[in-house]
Amino acid sequence: MAKTKSFTCSSCGATHPRWSGRCDACGAWNTIIVEAPLSAGPSKKTLGGKGRSIELLDLAAEEAPPPRTCSGMDELDRVLGGGLVPSSATLVGGDPGIGKSTLLLQAAAKFAGAGLSVVYVSGEEASAQVRMRAQRLGLGDAKVRLAAETNLRDILTTLDRERPQLAIIDSIQTMWADNVEAAPGSVSQVRSAAHELVSFAKRRGTSVVLVGHVTKDGQIAGPRVVEHMVDTVLYFEGERGHQFRILRAVKNRFGPADEIGVFEMTGRGLAEVANPSALFLSDRETRAPGAVVFAGVEGTRPVLVEFQALVAPSPTPQARRTVVGWDGSRLAMILAVLEARCGIPFAGLDVYLNVAGGLRVSEPAADLAVAAALLSAREDAALPADMVVFGEISLSGALRPVSQTENRLKEAQKLGFSQATLPERSAGSIPKGVMVCQMNDLATFVGEIF
Numbered sequence: 062m063a064k065t066k067s068f069t070c071s072s073c074g075a076t077h078p079r080w081s082g083r084c085d086a087c088g089a090w091n092t093i094i095v096e097a098p099l100s101a102g103p104s105k106k107t108l109g110g111k112g113r114s115i116e117l118l119d120l121a122a123e124e125a126p127p128p129r130t131c132s133g134m135d136e137l138d139r140v141l142g143g144g145l146v147p148s149s150a151t152l153v154g155g156d157p158g159i160g161k162s163t164l165l166l167q168a169a170a171k172f173a174g175a176g177l178s179v180v181y182v183s184g185e186e187a188s189a190q191v192r193m194r195a196q197r198l199g200l201g202d203a204k205v206r207l208a209a210e211t212n213l214r215d216i217l218t219t220l221d222r223e224r225p226q227l228a229i230i231d232s233i234q235t236m237w238a239d240n241v242e243a244a245p246g247s248v249s250q251v252r253s254a255a256h257e258l259v260s261f262a263k264r265r266g267t268s269v270v271l272v273g274h275v276t277k278d279g280q281i282a283g284p285r286v287v288e289h290m291v292d293t294v295l296y297f298e299g300e301r302g303h304q305f306r307i308l309r310a311v312k313n314r315f316g317p318a319d320e321i322g323v324f325e326m327t328g329r330g331l332a333e334v335a336n337p338s339a340l341f342l343s344d345r346e347t348r349a350p351g352a353v354v355f356a357g358v359e360g361t362r363p364v365l366v367e368f369q370a371l372v373a374p375s376p377t378p379q380a381r382r383t384v385v386g387w388d389g390s391r392l393a394m395i396l397a398v399l400e401a402r403c404g405i406p407f408a409g410l411d412v413y414l415n416v417a418g419g420l421r422v423s424e425p426a427a428d429l430a431v432a433a434a435l436l437s438a439r440e441d442a443a444l445p446a447d448m449v450v451f452g453e454i455s456l457s458g459a460l461r462p463v464s465q466t467e468n469r470l471k472e473a474q475k476l477g478f479s480q481a482t483l484p485e486r487s488a489g490s491i492p493k494g495v496m497v498c499q500m501n502d503l504a505t506f507v508g509e510i511f
């Protein structure tokens with residue numbers, strides 16, 4: 062079973078069937094290197110080694126994992142799936158300047174307070190700078206050990222000597238291994254550093270958290286090389302102009318993905334937001350045309366957000382569709398359904414859609430709220446101020462029930478909403494005091510509401 066060599070671009074990580082002078086994927090010259098095949102079947106050397114299998118059930122008896130540690134920051138613990146798992150590897154990605162270092166320094170202090178030994182390795186700032194930041198955050202006396210280091214070998218030596226229970230590496234792009242011939246931040250360096258650190262975590266029982274900057278197109282440097290290596294991937298996101306920050310789990314081997322934690326950036330670091338709905342709706346103009354409150358669910362938690370639409374005659378032949386916080390192709394689909402099934406055209410009209418507060422909504426349950434916002438903006442007619450809307454729209458124009466109806470309605474009621482529009486056949490009981498209007502298709506909705 063002969064396995065051919067692979068040719069990998071040392072700049073972007075793309076693999077090619079044969080060598081060439083220029084990488085087709087990233088356009089860089091002279092970056093393609095020959096990589097030895099990882100495995101060409103079991104070699105004689107590996108046979109008779111330490112490999113051994115054990116019964117799944119025996120695991121508990123033999124090496125029951127120590128329990129998770131909670132930091133006490135509920136927003137973080139929930140996103141981790143209920144606390145930090147020992148020996149786990151976590152990646153925290155986000156735009157530069159969004160607040161990753163702030164979040165992790167605060168988390169380091171909290172975990173240290175909860176009894177873990179914590180080392181915070183900064184490759185971007187000197188120890189004195191990290192300490193200054195900690196003092197500004199009121200964490201000057203936290204029992205966190207600091208290291209300012211970028212050489213991977215030195216970091217591994219430090220970690221091996223200190224054997225911390227949690228090591229935070231800020232950031233993976235600044236780390237470099239001296240046995241890899243590429244600049245720090247290049248894919249081969251990032252991949253090699255992440256691999257070494259993750260295998261250290263598994264071997265030595267240290268949990269590692271890697272910080273990664275994302276590039277413009279939303280990828281953690283390199284074609285998601287690190288994401289595959291770690292157990293948990295969290296993204297820290299938010300609009301730079303807004304004070305809200307969302308920590309979102311996109312992959313989690315130890316808990317549900319799609320869970321979010323909400324924080325607010327203040328002058329003294331990140332504050333947890335226990336009731337995000339109240340915050341997202343705090344400066345809402347009631348009875349504004351085009352504004353509709355959507356009762357959404359993020360992970361296990363209901364979150365109310367406002368969708369805002371603006372529809373105006375287009376000055377250009379090619380009408381604009383601009384979306385912030387929601388999927389552009391989903392908007393196109395809803396516009397098409399409104400036109401084809403309800404006879405409401407949007408041709409010649411510019412459409413702008415925005416989710417207030419900087420949250421990114423990905424649930425199809427928001428379809429009906431988007432349709433309502435578009436119609437409300439087009440007709441210049443506001444919906445009742447105390448109404449929430451949710452439901453999925455199918456291409457036929459039918460409304461489909463969504464999960465967690467009861468949860469959504471309870472949250473709405475808690476925040477003072479007393480009317481809800483949702484699809485028929487939605488499961489779950491309806492809280493007392495909420496007037497619900499259930500419908501089968503979008504055309505009925507248009508007729509009843511507008």
Ligand code: TYD
Pocket residue numbers: 155156157158159160161162163164194197198326327328329330331
């Ligand atoms: P930082 O954690 O350095 O971002 P990252 O590590 O993701 O690059 O955060 C940088 C921003 O956070 C910076 O613009 C200032 C702001 N900030 C505050 O508003 N309050 C604070 O207490 C701190 C420490 C930072």
Ligand code: MG
Pocket residue numbers: 161162163185231
């Ligand atoms: Mg930073």
